Amino acid sequence: xxxxxxxxxxxxxxxxxxxxxxxxxxxxxxxxxxxxxxxxxxxxxxxxxxxxxxxxxxxxxxxxxxxxxxxxxxxxxxxxxxxxxxxxxxxxxxxxxxxxxxxxxxxxxxxxxx
Amino acid sequence: xxxxxxxxxxxxxxxxxxxxxxxxxxxxxxxxxxxxxxxxxxxxxxxxxxxxxxxxxxxxxxxxxxxxxxxxxxxxxxxxxxxxxxxxxxxxxxxxxxxxxxxxxxxxx
Numbered sequence: 454x455x456x457x458x459x460x461x462x463x464x465x466x467x468x469x470x471x472x473x474x475x476x477x478x479x480x481x482x483x484x485x486x487x488x489x490x491x492x493x494x495x496x497x498x499x500x501x502x503x504x505x506x507x508x509x510x511x512x513x514x515x516x517x518x519x520x521x522x523x524x525x526x527x528x529x530x531x532x533x534x535x536x537x538x539x540x541x542x543x544x545x546x547x548x549x550x551x552x553x554x555x556x557x558x559x560x561x562x563x564x565x566x567x
Numbered sequence: 568x569x570x571x572x573x574x575x576x577x578x579x580x581x582x583x584x585x586x587x588x589x590x591x592x593x594x595x596x597x598x599x600x601x602x603x604x605x606x607x608x609x610x611x612x613x614x615x616x617x618x619x620x621x622x623x624x625x626x627x628x629x630x631x632x633x634x635x636x637x638x639x640x641x642x643x644x645x646x647x648x649x650x651x652x653x654x655x656x657x658x659x660x661x662x663x664x665x666x667x668x669x670x671x672x673x674x675x676x
Contacts, residue, residue, distance in 0.1 A: 496666045511664075
């Protein structure tokens with residue numbers, strides 16, 4: 454049981470390049486989330502998904518797209534990276550089964566855009 | 568709009584002392600989360616508080632929720648060095664999870 458995994462762990466992009474971050478969970482959770490964390494800040498929600506095939510915007514969605522084609526995977530795409538997207542990205546998943554509603558976080562992806 | 572404010576943002580304290588971190592939020596929140604983050608690491612869920620008057624305890628940490636005052640507290644009892652970390656609270660509305668900026672806790676031996 455790996456929990457929540459993220460790929461890659463580190464990445465450096467040039468301005469204008471594109472990339473996809475992959476999040477996978479093996480806990481059969483319905484909900485999945487993408488956050489970004491900047492120095493001295495809490496996490497900010499980018500996009501989230503309440504189930505396979507559904508996605509919704511969070512607090513800071515501009516410049517990002519997501520897809521959830523399979524329940525266990527949630528992809529975050531940057532079509533044209535900008536230096537303002539330099540950040541640490543965390544994926545999380547959760548389930549309301551059993552009334553727990555606890556979020557499990559992945560290890561993070563450190564992205565630098567030059 | 569939901570806003571979440573934590574205080575203090577930085578806290579340096581001696582081992583063995585008690586202290587409280589406060590989390591105020593601006594509008595009704597469905598629930599309140601507390602997380603711990605060690606430097607360079609991911610977030611670890613500590614508590615999920617679902618209703619008014621909820622109190623949860625794990626070891627030296629105890630969290631409570633007062634929905635009327637829109638206040639949650641994280642109380643540390645007899646602090647030990649291993650509790651040094653950054654602690655975040657987060658409030659929830661449909662479609663939104665809003666985090667506070669975090670309280671960086673440094674416990675001195």
